[in-house]
Amino acid sequence: MLRAEAAIPVRMRRVAIVAPEKALRESLVRIAEAGCVEIDLAGDGGPEVRGPAATRLQRLRAEPAHPVLSEVPLDLDALEREGRADLLAGEAQLEERIGSAVRHGTVAALAGWCPETEVGATAARIAGAGGALVPLRIPRGIDPPTLLTGAATAPPAHPATTVRRSFTPLVTTYGTVPYADLDPTMAAGIVYVAMFGLMFGDAGHGLLLVVLAFLLRAGRPRRLAALRPLWPFIAGAGLAATLAGVAYGEFFGPTGVLPVLWLEPLEEPMRLLAAAVGLGAVLLAVAYAAGIVNRWREGGPSAALYTTTGIAGAALYLGLAVVAGYVWLGQVAYGVVGAVIAVVGLGLAGAGLYATTGGGPGGAVQTGIQLFDAVVRIGSNVVSFARLAAFGLTHAALGAIVWDGTTALTGRGPVGVGAAALVFLLGNALAFSLEALVAGVQALRLEFYELFSRLFEGEGRPFKPWHLPVQHLTPSSVATGAPTAAEAVPHAQAREEWS
Template sequence: MLRAEVAVPVRMRRVAIVAPEQALRETLVRIAESGRVEVDLAGDGGPDIRGPAATRLQRLRAESAQPVLSDAPPDLDALERAGRTDLLAGEAQLEERLGSAVHHGAVAALAGWCPEAEVGATAARIAGAGGALVPLRTPRGVDPPTLLTGADTVRPRVAARTVRRSFTPLVSTYGTVPYADLDPTMAAGIVYVVMFGLMFGDAGHGLLLVVIALLLRAGRPRRLAALHRLWPFVAGAGLAAALAGVAYGEFFGPTGVLPVLWLEPLEEPMRLLAVAVGLGAVLLAGAYAAGIVNRWREGGLASALYATTGIAGAALYLGLAVGAGYMWLGEVVFGVVGAVIAVVGLVLAGTGLYATTAGGPGGAVQTGIQLFDAVVRIGSNVVSFARLAAFGLTHAALGAIVWDGTTALAGRGAVGVAAAVVVFLVGNAVAFSLEALVAGVQALRLEFYELFSRLFEGEGRPFRPWHLPVQHLTGSAAAEEETVRQGPAREESS
């Protein structure tokens, strides 16, 4: 059950917020405080809904403040005189939603979306105010908004929620995952740190990244506090780099501190290149598999069968891969089987592509060009993973240059030793900064262009729940509000 939940976006439910007229405000205040419901607005694509609070807020022309809601209807004039732009901003949002409600007799209702797992708790929350959360059928042709598992707005049900949350920006930076598609967050994060580690393979540099991750976790430095949630991501990249460094025998360069357990990049570049391209071929196969599932979930069998990112594209890729086996091993059977599978893939892909054209000779030409592009893209995408080896070699070369300079200076007396220390520290600092940036960008490029381009054909709409802090007027807060209300009256009487 948990595995199924983490493989797809959070299940959404279409809901209606229903309440008596006199209880609608309190119901919406509780909805805002829970932060679990995205409320549809009548102003989306229509006329602007501007109420008294929004008008007063505009008159103040103050810098935008964090909106806050009052649990009881406030005196808007008193808030304007007191300059409480936070409460006026909250009331303006509330007015927008009150103006979007549909009224029938003494009852009002609004539509929206709520995570299915949160419907019961949210319904119980607003029941105390006299409201109700009524599940509805999803309208035809309307895709629910997307919320990836592990996001802040919904309590995740998996132990790795912190890791998932740190990986989420990888996916959200590319775009919003369509609601029907698989959630690739965890897989994308793991693949990224593996690719980063191969290119940034140095145990010393990797451990420095782990230290940086621990500092982020502790909230240091404070100027980078906004990156706190990314610390597992940075730690994972550091550990992957450290493990690759152990395999390469690299510790702040080829210092000899670690033995070579697998291969030395500068001594066996072709072996590293073959491993990088082989890993890329496996990752592309996984991307095609996920693409087939996504096309099936989006449009059924026909969509999965004819799409170049579905079964058709996967068959073409498999056929070319088997054909490459013939070139590598010299076995004729690989060539024949590969050619048959590739032709089947071309026929299926051509059928799907031709159906999207205007038909006739022009459509046939367009289809032929697109098929040629699909074949070229497969080859170029596989070869593109050679950059894993190329930048791994670059990192090793920089480390070797720094270490050669260090050892050359160290044998020249006290001054030479001092110069060697400076070269070692500055050289590693430059190599660390430059290669971390390059490896980070290149891993992102491979993930976006080679892998995500096969997973997604469209983009979804992000789930944006209405969430505002609520000021409860109890005790001293109530007295303060009463002072704000009575202040002008006292001045007039005096």
């Protein structure tokens, strides 16, 4: 069961890492090992100041190494002589953070961000080193960094968490969700697989995608192991395509294996088109509703009321939809009510747009152009969902061509049967590959341009915690060039990456 908190990004706390100067290094090492605190660095964007470890690392000119921290201070000269770029890189990061600390007497402090649920555990971790993690108030005008729930440290075996993580790239590819906004990950994933299924509606092809997803889950093929976290996403797309194929009566084309439960795309294209546009209209309405919530959370009632992605835009959309109902049904009342709602929406949106201009005649002209664009966009966005039907028809047409070619060859003896099997296999392989690519791209385009453009008006900043593996080393182990089994026991297993 999904938690209510899953609808918003992970709640962040502003924190200060406070420690006596002599305990600062150990406290920071424990922070790095925990991997759940983003530390503010001094001098961002200014001239780079190199510490002793960074200077030695630059002189070493070694290949880029994965930074590692030692629990105890080590001889930097010995690290340089032995070519330990990994440890020098870790020490260089540690130097950067120690150098960013604010000092008062013998006490040093660093500010940063930590997920609210991790504050207690992190505070207990560094308390053993003599440090403290102190919650602070969030400064005015500063938005916390964003961490989506799918990237948090929920148990990987939890089904909802696994599915959410597979959907997360859909959102992060578009941009970073502002901290104040809703987290659309689960909704975006469900909408994407539904749209993909409508365009890729074939039960046979959908089942192939499901099989591919479970092969990825099993780590096969190995060269695609990096895609393993996406297996629920691919399985969902395959399941949606399978269900759509069952509704269309398509199983590797119109083979007759399945009865038509809803409609046959090539026989009823207008009905499929109407269903696609209707679905698009519903999705746009939901996007406007989410946009209103986001504008309210970002800037309060006025921001929600006057923006074209808030109440003003939603009223304009609703009014135009009611007017479209008048055109479709011929009821004059629909036309009057729709026109009134649309005019109210235009007035609110115009007031909001004019307030962002320099005023005067130029501002009025600019506002008029933007309002015209808003009306045109609504119409074009609704019609854009017709591509769900168009590409569904294309997939069905390809399947029909392959099946017609197959059946035409089967009555020509053994050679014809072999040729028919070849045509069936190669034709379906081509249709599967081509349509999977096209449907995937088109579903992404609809989600980004038609839906996400109403959800988000700005972009947030991603949460980037400092995380390095920590090893137990002694100064004598460096002289060997590599720690011994007894001296280089890894510290507690590094926490799963946040992002």
